[in-house]
Amino acid sequence: MAPITPKHYDYLVIGGGSGGVASSRRAASYGAKTLLIEGGHIGGTCVNVGCVPKKVMWYASEVAKTITEAREYGFDVDPKLAKTFNWEYFKPKRDAYVERLNGIYERNLEKEGVELLYGWAKFNEDGLVEVAKRDGTSETFTADNILIATGGKPIPPSIPGAEHIIDSNGFFKLEKQPKRVAVVGAGYIGVEFSGFFHGLGSETHLIIRGDTFLRKFDESIQTTLTDYYTKIGVNVHKKTQVKSVEKLADGALKLTFDTGSTLEVDSVIWTVGRHSYLGLGLEHVGVKVTDRGLIVVDEYQETTAKNIFSLGDVTGEVELTPVAIAAGRKLSNRLFGPEQFKDQKQDYTNVPSAVFSHPEAGSIGLSEADAVEKYGKDNLKIYKSKFTPMYYAMLEHKSPVSYKLICAGPEEKVVGLHLVGDASSEILQGFGVAIKMGATKADFDSVVAIHPTSAEELVTLR
Structure with missing residues (x-):
């Protein structure tokens, strides 16, 4: 019997998380024959065990907080009701939402023409991509271009018990x-x-x-x-x-x-901590990995092996879902898009991020310590503000706001913005655009404040 010839693709993506899905869809939109391989649930960490279900839990907690505050705003609501959260009701509802998202991901891939295969991929000794499929069989593939976007996973504890x-x-x-x-x-x-x-x-x-x-x-x-x-x-x-x-x-x-x-x-x-999701037989294709288990890539997501690329948490480059999505799309633009995208690459500076704490925190650019190290203390101007938001004027309990704006040089270019307070994530998104564009303190000052809001403090800092 003649050996089975491996199926060949223009683009083969290992890992169906945010970066892999975004890159595969963009490649397929340009007409590239694309295969996406995922070992677990489509959507990766963010959709299944990260950003999405975690934010749903955060919303539930915020509802509980509102219940405790409602009476002081004139509503006849017993604050003790905040302690009656029904986990057994809410968990399956949350899980069903995630499952719906899995289905949406699958349908979107199908619409774009991406072939989706569930199974665990690795490079075999011949350098082919070998997939152990869910039905117990295996299949091998080749591709002109391969992307590794397998993400990360929690580091398990190594203590007794x-x-x-x-x-x-x-x-x-x-x-x-x-x-x-x-x-x-x-x-x-x-x-x-x-x-x-x-x-x-x-x-x-x-x-x-x-x-x-x-x-x-x-x-x-x-x-x-x-x-x-x-x-x-x-x-x-x-x-x-x-x-x-x-x-x-x-x-x-x-x-x-x-x-x-x-x-x-x-x-x-x-x-x-978390570490990269590997075990892919990278030694068979010459993909270099750091001592920390991260895939080595250059500024164009290229690994040490020709036509093999990597992005997302598995490379350790700003481990955020939107960053992996942006990097994945730019990579496919460069590989399969028009000539104008041939030099496109992801910029990892001034990436805004949020912590869904209580209250929220948001950050973009350099911390004060990093700014001092880069520019020198004498070349910085730090603007700070701490206050109680108007919402809490009616409440006995107060939640803090802390804003810090870090400016560098005689032009006072904004090189860092750090927020703590309600809605910090929403506030930061717009200011992030300004900072990415190179805004100065004078640019902030030139904007008329929206009153009464917490965000107005950022354009009235003195």
């Missing part, structure tokens, strides 16, 4: 709301999880190694949110690490800390 801990993916499988929960990790995932757990009525503990969380963000964001979380009742365990977890006879989990103290909770969620 790790089998009793769930990661950020496992959180979305919880069938019941834990009455007591410990969230381990000082990054944005841990901060967001602990924020909505607390808002929905769980006794919440956040375990961090330093004095503040969100250490990659500007100091103003770190201190404002760490202090506020502590104030509203999130139990922030500073300078603390979990040494072991033990399951007790009653089903509770006992955490032992490096400080010698212990804590009993119902669930432990580990949010300490």
Whole structure:
């Protein structure tokens, strides 16, 4: 019997997350014969166990907050109703929404002419893409151009009792709301999880190694949110690490800390770091990987192997969904689009990002510490504002706002903007456009304020 000739494509994409889907659809729109391979659920981390279901949980927590505040605005609503969140009702509803999105993704791929294959891909010893399909069979493929966009996954804990801990993916499988929960990790995932757990009525503990969380963000964001979380009742365990977890006879989990103290909770969620999703046989095609397990790429997403590209979390380049989408589209524009796109590449500077904490935080550009290092302290002008939003004038409880604008040089070019406060993510999007365009403080000042809003403070800073 003659050997089966592998099916050939113009473009083969490994990984059906945000970057892979966007790049494959754009390639197909130019007429490229495109195959997209996904081992799990289409949409990747963001749609299934990340941005989307996490934001839905954040919204639920915000509703609970509004219920607690309604009486002070004249509504006959018992604040205790905020503690009656029905997890068993809400989880399947949230999951159904994600499932609908999976279907939308599949239909959009079909409309664009992208072939979708569910299975796990790797490069075999002959350099072919071999896919272990869901039906138990395997198939091999070749392509003129290959994109690796396999994303990342949570780093599992390596401590005694790790089998009793769930990661950020496992959180979305919880069938019941834990009455007591410990969230381990000082990054944005841990901060967001602990924020909505607390808002929905769980006794919440956040375990961090330093004095503040969100250490990659500007100091103003770190201190404002760490202090506020502590104030509203999130139990922030500073300078603390979990040494072991033990399951007790009653089903509770006992955490032992490096400080010698212990804590009993119902669930432990580990949010300490993520790493790339590899195991792809890259050594068979000459794709270089860093010591941290990230695929090495140049500014055009090219790996060390000819006609093999990579983008998204697996490369470590600004690990945000919209960044992977933008990079994926630009790559396909360059590979398959008109001549005007032949030099197109993704710019990773001044990328806005948000943390869906309580309240939200938003950031673009350099932190104050990074700006000092780059420009020198004497070449910077820092504008700050802290105030209570008008919404809270009617309330006994107040939520903070902290804004910081970092300007460099005699022209006072805006090189950093850092926000804490309600609707920070929405406010930042528009200001992000201005900063990306090179706005100066004078440009901000020239805009008439919208009153009364929190955002108006950004164009009236003195």
